Amino acid sequence: MxxxxxxxxxxxxxxxxxxxxxxxxxxxxxxxxxxxxxxxxxxxxxxxxxxxxxxxxxxxxxxxxxxxxxxxxxxxxxxxxxxxxxxxxxxxxxxxxxxxxxxxxxxxxxxxxxxxxxxxxxxxxxxxxxxxxxxxxxxxxxxxxxxxxxxxxxxxxxxxxxxxxxxxxxxxxDSGEGPRVTSATIGRVIDMGMTDPFNMGGAMAPAAVDTIEAHLTERNLDPSYYDLIVTGDLGHIGREVSLDLFKKHGTPIREEQYQDCGLMIYREGQPVLSGASGPGCSATVVYGHLLNRMKKGEFKRILVVATGALLSPLSFQQGETIPCIAHAVSIEYGGE
Amino acid sequence: MxxxxxxxxxxxxxxxxxxxxxxxxxxxxxxxxxxxxxxxxxxxxxxxxxxxxxxxxxxxxxxxxxxxxxxxxxxxxxxxxxxxxxxxxxxxxxxxxxxxxxxxxxxxxxxxxxxxxxxxxxxxxxxxxxxxxxxxxxxxxxxxxxxxxxxxxxxxxxxxxxxxxxxxxxxxxDSGEGPRVTSATIGRVIDMGMTDPFNMGGAMAPAAVDTIEAHLTERNLDPSYYDLIVTGDLGHIGREVSLDLFKKHGTPIREEQYQDCGLMIYREGQPVLSGASGPGCSATVVYGHLLNRMKKGEFKRILVVATGALLSPLSFQQGETIPCIAHAVSIEYGGE
Incomplete structure (x- = not known):
């Protein structure tokens, strides 16, 4: 287990x-x-x-x-x-x-x-x-x-x-038809000393990277095992930061394979700045859009990495940095 | 399981x-x-x-x-x-x-x-x-x-x-020496329509009763199985309300057997009104005082029923009633 x-x-x-x-x-x-x-x-x-x-x-x-x-x-x-x-x-x-x-x-x-x-x-x-x-x-x-x-x-x-x-x-x-949950990796709290609550994506990226790399190591998997590795709500900036970190660490995640729910949910032109966020972002995108695509056969194996910024308005006012966390769950459908 | x-x-x-x-x-x-x-x-x-x-x-x-x-x-x-x-x-x-x-x-x-x-x-x-x-x-x-x-x-x-x-x-x-956790019953949200945040004990009592009765029924136990059934922080008033409910339902819980962490932690004379509360109340009383008493042989089996009031200052201001919950966990030490 x-x-x-x-x-x-x-x-x-x-x-x-x-x-x-x-x-x-x-x-x-x-x-x-x-x-x-x-x-x-x-x-x-x-x-x-x-x-x-x-x-x-x-x-x-x-x-x-x-x-x-x-x-x-x-x-x-x-x-x-x-x-x-x-x-x-x-x-x-x-x-x-x-x-x-x-x-x-x-x-x-x-x-x-x-x-x-x-x-x-x-x-x-x-x-x-x-x-x-x-x-x-x-x-x-x-x-x-x-x-x-x-x-x-x-x-x-x-x-x-x-x-x-x-x-x-x-x-x-425990029984029935549908996509199956095959594994999960629990996140640690990672804090790189960022303090800007208007740049959550950048703050959360290192937590996503930490959990994804732990997941691949502990399951002894190559990133290519997954058709899609999708983060919760890193947005444009957080996604870039995490891709840089993967490159630095030599973790072979391809750019096309690495997407973000926060960059999927809205249309170009909607005024969402760096992307979407909120607990409802990954929840609706995964349980709606992504599982639908799995059912259509577009993906067989995905790794969902929901990212969270564990700050409060008060902790920000008190000058605290932003501790972040990410939990990863793999979902599989079809295939053998 | x-x-x-x-x-x-x-x-x-x-x-x-x-x-x-x-x-x-x-x-x-x-x-x-x-x-x-x-x-x-x-x-x-x-x-x-x-x-x-x-x-x-x-x-x-x-x-x-x-x-x-x-x-x-x-x-x-x-x-x-x-x-x-x-x-x-x-x-x-x-x-x-x-x-x-x-x-x-x-x-x-x-x-x-x-x-x-x-x-x-x-x-x-x-x-x-x-x-x-x-x-x-x-x-x-x-x-x-x-x-x-x-x-x-x-x-x-x-x-x-x-x-x-x-x-x-x-x-x-999973191994070692000490008190053992033997079962748990998860609470439902119970709301009896109370709105006074200065009477949490009274609001939480029905949730405690619901969980304790579910626990006894689902494990098919008589309350006498436990040397002590201890609630988290009902205080004087909540304890009275719950004893009344047990009586009404015909659940044979004896008064001496039914205690409350919120009534243990402070001394008579400390200005705590109806008793103590807060997540730290049951956590410190159980993990300190009660486990120490188990180790001394005073109790062999206890059922800890932590009670929670799921309100916020905002929900109170918006005229909401107070939804409550209680989770029960049994701990055993010594004996056969």
Whole structure:
């Protein structure tokens, strides 16, 4: 099960039997609109606060996944997941609605793969028959909390990223049809001393590189094993930084093979500066778009590396640098 | 492994080979001072913010546990844990210092047992040889964030509780000597419509009752199986509410057998109103005081039920009720 120091290999290959992905109006205009189960035309989702709207994203994505699998919510044993809002109320409140036993996870934008790693682990070892795992974010809820009220019209530098409004959830089972989760590598906290919260991608890149290299070493794999190695939300700058690091370390990852969810979700021309971010970014892109492409036969093996910046507005104000983390999970479909 | 819907039985009985508990000045004057590894005489721990002091609590408790086990920190594979501060920076920043692969957990004051449940699960199924799990809180960091700056001298009602300054960490292994983790039941989010953040104990009591009753049913145990059933931080009022509920449901839990960490840690006369609270409460009381009593032979089997209130200052301001959760873990030592 344990391979090396921090990699788990899932011999039972838990199955992603269904997923649910919900997005907002900006995602509806994005490049991957067709891969969402549900898109909302306004940010409020008929709620009276952005945080409540955020909660509804999680509820709807979970309901979609349960419905598509033909299950009842009472059959789902656990929900593993989280978000970026203080004390994670959107996810916790959604679990109140669902009624599912709940394991709250916090890994900032790495939460999607923290949840898939732990969820697959539980299913692999017969700790659950069915469980849900997911992550989410809401653009204006996050902006309000981390930066300024958007109404202020504060300027952002070109290194900044755009927080996705969306929730992505996967329903895992020990049997059934669908893409299979085959291994996971858990990240360490890496801090290269960067302090600019408007350049998260650059700060997170070394954490992504650390986890990817640990994964390849501990599983004794060549990067070519994967058709795609996809990071969560490094954006343009973080992607460049990490490609430079791979080159420096002699890790043979080809540029075409190395993509970023934050660079996929929006269209050219949408004002997203260095790309998308937020826990909902990798969750919706992987559980929607990428699994759809796997089902079409475009990829047989992918490694998803969700990256998270573990700062808070207060830690930034107190002059702290930005500690980052990345968790990697491999998903395979088709082939032998 | 899975018994019933949400209970895991650990057939390998992972061992708590060592623990680390660190407290602040108020805990040093408390009833359990002798059970802490380290007590600080002031709240700042030589740092320039309470949040940084909070981080040091986690670092020191982890270092103590590693040292007492005679290990090097490089041998520890994972840290599973969290705290109450926005985006959990104290725990994440402590993991930056430790360098250990990190799985961030959020369950408010239930985090201690969420971590012990998942940690024991990983060790039980050979997903780790050594791992750390823990939870922590810092009185003034939490007061500042959740209520008012303490300098305002705001009045509190007698239902309010006092947040513990402390970190409690356990080092788990698949072999060695020490108390053994034998099972865990994961909580659902329960919300009885209470809205008063100064009466958390009352709000959390139904969640504790739900998890305890699920645990007994799914493991098919009579409450008398346990020498002690101990909740995290229900305080006087929450304990009374839960005893009433047990009576109403016909669950035969004796009053003497049912205790609360929040009612143990301080001395009579310390101004803690309805009792202690905070993720550090159950973590320090269980990993210090209660395991010491188990080692002295006072208890052979205990069930620890850590309770958490999943609110945020914002959710309260938005008129939301308080969703609560409780996770239960059984620990056994000695006997057959």
């Amino acid at each position: 344990l391979t090396g120091h921090r990699t788990w290999v899932f011999d039972q290959k838990p199955v992603i039997i269904s997923t649910g992905t919900v997005g907002g109006p900006f995602e509806a205009k994005g490049a991957l609109a067709n891969d969402f189960d549900l898109l909302h035309s306004d940010l409020w989702l008929k709620q009276d606060s952005y945080e409540k709207a955020h909660k509804v994203l999680v509820e709807e994505a979970s309901q979609k996944a349960i419905e598509k699998a033909g299950l009842q919510k009472e059959q789902v044993q656990f929900f593993l997941g989280g978000d970026l809002i203080n004390q994670m109320t959107p996810t916790s409140f959604a679990c109140r609605t669902l009624g599912t036993p709940y394991l709250g996870l916090f890994g900032a934008c790495s939460t999607s793969m923290e949840g898939l790693a732990l969820g697959a682990y539980l299913v692999n070892t017969k700790g659950a028959n069915y469980l849900l795992t997911g992550a989410s974010s809401h653009n204006t809820a996050v902006e309000k909390q981390f930066r300024y009220p958007t109404e202020y019209g504060g300027q952002k530098p070109p290194t900044a990223q755009w927080t996705v409004t969306g929730a992505g959830v996967a329903l895992l089972s | 899975l018994t019933g819907h949400r209970t895991w039985v650990f057939d390998q009985k992972p061992v708590i080979i060592s623990t680390g508990t660190v407290g602040g000045p108020f805990e040093a004057k408390g009833a359990l001072a002798n059970d802490f590894d380290l007590l600080h005489s002031d709240l700042w721990l030589k740092q320039d913010s309470y949040e940084k002091a909070h981080k040091v609590l986690v670092e020191e408790a982890s270092q103590k546990a590693i040292e007492k086990a005679g290990l090097q920190k490089e041998q520890v594979q994972f840290f599973l844990g969290g705290d109450l501060i926005n985006q959990m920076t104290p725990t994440s920043f402590a993991c930056r210092t430790l360098g250990t692969p990190y799985l961030g957990l959020f369950g408010a004051c239930s985090t201690s047992m969420e971590g012990l449940a998942l940690g024991a699960y990983l060790v039980n199924t050979k997903g780790a040889n050594y791992l750390l799990t823990g939870a922590s809180s810092h009185n003034t960091a939490v007061e500042k964030q959740f209520r008012y700056p303490t300098e305002y001298g705001g009045q509190k009602p007698p239902t309010a509780q006092w947040t513990v300054t402390g970190a409690g960490v356990a080092l788990l292994s």
